[in-house]
Amino acid sequence: xxxxxxxxxxxxxxxxxxxxxxxxxxxxxxxxxxxxxxxxxxxxxxxxxxxxxxxxxxxxxxxxxxxxxxxxxxxxxxxxxxxxxxxxxxxxxxxxxxxxxxxxxxxxxxxxxxxxxxxxxxxxxxxxxxxxxxxxxxxxxxxxxxxxxxxxxxxxxxxxxxxxxxxxxxxxxxxxxxxxxxxxxxxxxxxxxxxxxxxxxxxxxxxxxxxxxxxxxxxxxxxxxxx
Ligand code: ADP
Numbered sequence: 646x647x648x649x650x651x652x653x654x655x656x657x658x659x660x661x662x663x664x665x666x667x668x669x670x671x672x673x674x675x676x677x678x679x680x681x682x683x684x685x686x687x688x689x690x691x692x693x694x695x696x697x698x699x700x701x702x703x704x705x706x707x708x709x710x711x712x713x714x715x716x717x718x719x720x721x722x723x724x725x726x727x728x729x730x731x732x733x734x735x736x737x738x739x740x741x742x743x744x745x746x747x748x749x750x751x752x753x754x755x756x757x758x759x760x761x762x763x764x765x766x767x768x769x770x771x772x773x774x775x776x777x778x779x780x781x782x783x784x785x786x787x788x789x790x791x792x793x794x795x796x797x798x799x800x801x802x803x804x805x806x807x808x809x810x811x812x813x814x815x816x817x818x819x820x821x822x823x824x825x826x827x828x829x830x831x832x833x834x835x836x837x838x839x840x841x842x843x844x845x846x847x848x849x850x851x852x853x854x855x856x857x858x859x860x861x862x863x864x865x866x867x868x869x870x871x872x
Contacts, residue, residue: 721740787861798848
């Protein structure tokens with residue numbers, strides 16, 4: 646992973662340096678070129694990160710660094726990060742969180758990546774003026790995070806394959822030319838490593854709901870007696 650990442654870091658670093666050191670002496674189209682290089686290398690970095698995660702999953706070396714985190718705060722911060730991008734596309738963004746902190750044991754970086762991936766898909770596959778809802782609720786044992794969009798939806802025939810590696814539904818090609826169909830596979834694996842689940846319900850033309858389930862820890866969680 647070092648061999649893949651280092652050359653890319655150099656491209657990103659020097660693109661940035663070139664732009665900043667030019668001190669206004671670059672023409673508008675030259676600045677444009679640099680921005681294209683920066684965007685392309687950012688996307689390449691995401692693809693590389695996904696390929697690295699896939700090989701870690703297959704080798705069984707994707708290890709979580711878990712710590713107790715308040716799930717409600719975690720989701721509030723994530724929602725705040727995504728709000729500008731979502732609203733920039735004129736998509737109505739509704740966030741419903743409970744008053745309680747809801748402690749979970751999580752690898753914050755990995756979990757952040759998995760949930761951001763769901764939000765990114767919701768944003769990609771929802772047209773302007775649509776809506777995205779982020780809802781958290783809980784019972785005595787689990788927290789549930791629902792990401793609901795009013796996007797293009799996923800055809801019934803495609804639904805069984807949506808969490809498979811490199812799968813891309815047929816209806817998405819006009820929306821996301823660059824997708825490679827790895828995000829959901831990795832996101833589900835991350836949830837499962839946390840002892841949780843990632844499930845989906847969808848209807849073409851109506852929208853999709855992705856639900857993350859995670860075990861609660863602490864006093865709220867009721868430990869089941871062994872049968
Ligand atoms: P990609 O990088 O292609 O988006 P994902 O694994 O994240 O890969 O998603 C796999 C496929 O599932 C996508 O190509 C798309 O067809 C479909 N998909 C995922 N999320 C949504 C959504 N919210 N609405 C409609 N289709 C979706």
